Amino acid sequence: MPEVIFNGPAGRLEGRYQPSPERHAPIAIILHPHPRFGGTMNNPIVYNLFYMFQKRGFTTLRFNFRGIGRSQGEFDHGQGELSDAAAALDYIQAIHPDSKSCWVAGYSFGAWIGMQLLMRRPEIEGFISVAPQPNTYDFSFLAPCPSSGLIIHGDQDKVAPPKDVQGLVDKLHTQKGITITQKTMIGANHFFTGQDDVLIDECADYLDRRLNGELAEARPKRLR
Template sequence: GGTMNNKVVYNLHYAFYNMGFTVMRFNFRGVGRSQGEYDMGIGELSDAASALDYLQSMNQNSKHCWVAGFSFGAWIGMQLLMRRPEITGFISVAPPANLYDFSFLAPCPASGLVINGTADKVAPPKDTVSLVNKLHEQKGITVTHTQIEGADHFFKDEEAHMNPMIDHVSTYVKRRLGETTR
């Protein structure tokens, strides 16, 4: 986990890039050639905050700030969302609600999209649905939930799973951006 070199992270990166965002994908500490070692989410959250600080220093007049994460990165991204009020939207792909505690999302400060596959054995759909149902109870935000029929954790089938997942992400973000420019 924690790698920037899987197809989900790669495709999310380019979906945002193609919509005109300045984007960054990175390995968490101890993954690939990055320094350090796994820190049970504490250091990884610091890594994500540092990456966001860097992007913001390069784009000081940015109108929008979104966070997108996949699996473990979805958990870290949601924690970053709670600590950074400038984040106005999120994409959480295959959040592992069965493995990590998401109760810190009370209240969730921004609207976003949670997306998962119905055949995900790593982050079972029932746990994702439970997480989304808890988020739906909150006022002032809208959490959209989309399930990709038959997709596993990595959305391996390009045509049947990955492309539809990325299409949902792009459509959602463009709709949200359209709402803010009116």
């Protein structure tokens, strides 16, 4: 898997990139947890999501937000990290101009950034949000959420309490034209301790069904 360094808004960003041999293959961007609490692109859940997409023929990129690993810059409380994610998508699209669609997956803090990226980039047609934190971060920008996706979390999550995640899901369920799939994992905490494999299996099942034309309403393609 090639190590890549690409330009971001605050300096160089470090990533890991796996191209698909198919020139029209979709792109997947994977976003890591909070940089101030040990989050990096090598987080096991981020790593396994990366390979989940790669095994299904996606051109896949994960990277360190500013100030982490070899990525330059300093933590910017989300605003700069969103710009980093947009730069990462620009970078991979420049290499793969024939790719017309994209997915974004994020874990915890990365889920918040990923949902914001979804609002900015119409080519993103699906998302996977692992343990989002609507109790900590403002998700009101999802007005409306433009794409169908999966929200997956644990019923023992003390960092992102299930009642708060449920409130976000209920709000999204009122929107027309998209399908939000929710999966609550029994016994799972915010870190999915001892349940990493189950988490990835659930995400893979969702992705496979989406790729098979299920779990999303047919709608006109958004334009960049």
